[in-house]
Each structure stands twice: as structure tokens, then as C-alpha cells.
Amino acid sequence: MDSGSNLLKIARTFGAASSSYDVSARLQRYSGKHLMPWLPNRNDMTVLDLGSGTGFFTDILASRYQHVIGLDISTQMLNYAKAHRNKNIDWIEADAFNLPLQSESVDLIYSNLVIQWFDPLDKAIAEILRVLKPGGLFIFTTLMDGTLEELKTSWAQVDDEKHVNDFKTEQEIKDAITTSQSTMLDHHCKDIVLEYENVLHLAHELKGLGANSVKGKQSKGLAGKQKWQKMTQCYENYQEPSGIYPATYRLFSAQVVKVHE
Numbered sequence: 001m002d003s004g005s006n007l008l009k010i011a012r013t014f015g016a017a018s019s020s021y022d023v024s025a026r027l028q029r030y031s032g033k034h035l036m037p038w039l040p041n042r043n044d045m046t047v048l049d050l051g052s053g054t055g056f057f058t059d060i061l062a063s064r065y066q067h068v069i070g071l072d073i074s075t076q077m078l079n080y081a082k083a084h085r086n087k088n089i090d091w092i093e094a095d096a097f098n099l100p101l102q103s104e105s106v107d108l109i110y111s112n113l114v115i116q117w118f119d120p121l122d123k124a125i126a127e128i129l130r131v132l133k134p135g136g137l138f139i140f141t142t143l144m145d146g147t148l149e150e151l152k153t154s155w156a157q158v159d160d161e162k163h164v165n166d167f168k169t170e171q172e173i174k175d176a177i178t179t180s181q182s183t184m185l186d187h188h189c190k191d192i193v194l195e196y197e198n199v200l201h202l203a204h205e206l207k208g209l210g211a212n213s214v215k216g217k218q219s220k221g222l223a224g225k226q227k228w229q230k231m232t233q234c235y236e237n238y239q240e241p242s243g244i245y246p247a248t249y250r251l252f253s254a255q256v257v258k259v260h261e
């Protein structure tokens with residue numbers, strides 16, 4: 001699949017999830033809040049929420065900063081955000097790889113659980129650094145390799161198809177964000193284990209988040225019923241004595257500064 005049609009697929013998948021997103025977004029809420037201690041105290045800043053989704057965090061940013069822009073590739077996400085969030089926010093429908101913003105015009109870029117969709121990541125980082133002012137900050141969370149390992153391992157026992165997205169390793173993420181123009185000031189890695197009543201609950205949450213778009217997988221509808229049942233049987237190996245099913249998300253968060261040249 002070329003990168004253009006892949007972007008369209010991501011936009012459609014997230015768009016379809018826009019109305020259910022806020023109730024499924026346990027992970028997003030946790031990770032977005034995780035970034036709050038890194039937010040600068042100055043309020044006279046231009047701030048970009050990159051991949052703003054339903055605008056939950058854009059709203060929080062707008063309560064702290066003078067000029068806030070929420071940018072997303074999904075029309076439906078933006079429509080939801082426009083209807084539910086602070087009226088002072090500027091909403092832009094655009095692709096992170098081609099930001100319709102002037103060079104060196106933004107003080108802070110906040111991005112919660114978005115850059116795992118960026119391919120190639122270094123190209124998107126170059127665009128982020130283009131619009132940041134020298135001394136400006138890029139604060140983000142993303143998912144690392146090992147995320148949804150239980151689901152991946154369970155599917156691997158059924159067939160050779162790819163059912164779960166691949167995520168970058170910690171080193172690959174660090175390499176992409178550390179450039180001649182940028183330095184990583186701080187970072188954290190944290191495993192978050194969410195609990196599910198059953199595997200269907202996990203699948204619904206991933207769908208509700210728009211996170212069920214697997215790169216390179218053609219839309220063939222749901223995997224066959226038998227395969228699905230076999231996978232859920234394999235997932236039972238992870239079931240805890242309390243009856244819940246765990247799913248692990250490996251969170252990487254960092255604070256990056258654009259260096260003065």
C-alpha cells in the first residue's frame with residue numbers, strides 16, 4: 001500500500017471512531033496527562049496539538065495558552081472537536097507530513113499517541129522541526145515495540161497474517177527524534193497494563209480508538225470466525241485468576257527541544 005492510501009485509511013478509521021472515541025480512550029487519557037508536567041508555565045505561546053483527535057487535550061491546552069491550534073487528518077474527528085471544545089481553538093485539517101504552517105512559527109508542539117502512525121517517522125520529525133521556533137519544544141507520547149504483545153502472540157498461533165501493528169523500538173524512536181536540529185531533554189518508558197472483560201472487549205476498545213488499522217493489511221472484513229475463536233482461546237493463557245484479560249501498552253514519552261543554530 002502506498003503512503004497516500006495508507007494515510008487515507010488511517011483518516012477513515014479514526015473518523016469512523018470519532019463519536020465512540022472518548023469513551024474508549026482510557027489509554028489516551030492516561031498518557032496525555034502523563035505529559036502535563038512537561039508543559040511550560042509561560043502562557044503567551046502558540047501551541048500546536050498535532051493529531052488532536054476529539055480535542056480533549058486541545059481544550060486543556062487552550063485553558064493555559066494564548067493561541068492553540070488543533071490539527072488532524074480526520075474530518076470527522078475535527079467536526080466532533082469543533083462541536084464540543086473551546087471556541088477559541090483554531091482547527092486545521094491537514095497531514096502532519098505537510099503542515100500548512102509557517103516555518104519557525106510555533107513555540108510548543110504537543111502530540112499524544114499519534115506519531116506511531118507516522119511512516120517514515122524521520123520525515124514527519126523534520127516537518128515538526130521546521131515549524132518549531134528555535135528553543136521550541138516537542139512533547140509527545142507514542143507506543144513502542146511490545147505493545148499488544150498478548151494479542152500478537154495469540155494471533156501468531158493462528159496464522160502468519162499481520163493482525164497487530166508493528167511499533168518502533170525505543171532506540172528507533174530516540175534515533176528519529178535526535179537530529180542535528182534537536183535534542184531530547186527527558187524521556188520516560190512505562191508499561192501500562194489495561195484490563196478487559198474478554199477479548200471482544202479489547203477488540204471493541206481498539207476499534208473505538210480507531211487503532212485497528214493495520215498497515216499493509218487489505219480490508220477483508222473480519223478475520224474468519226474460526227480463526228477469531230482460535231485466537232481468543234490462545235488469549236485465555238493470559239487470563240488472570242480474577243478473570244480479567246490483560247493487554248500491555250508500552251508507552252514512550254519525551255520532551256525534545258529544537259536547538260538554536
Ligand SMILES: C[S@@+](CC[C@H](N)C(=O)[O-])C[C@H]1O[C@@H](n2cnc3c(N)ncnc32)[C@H](O)[C@@H]1O
Pocket residue numbers: 007010011014015025028029032050051052053054055056057071072073074077094095096097111112113114117118209
Ligand atoms: C490515537 S488518536 C489520538 C488523539 C488525541 N491526540 C488524543 O490524545 O485523544 C490519533 C489521532 O492522530 C490522527 N492522525 C493520524 N495520522 C495523522 C497524520 N498523518 N496527520 C494528522 N493527524 C493524524 C488521527 O486522525 C487521530 O485523530
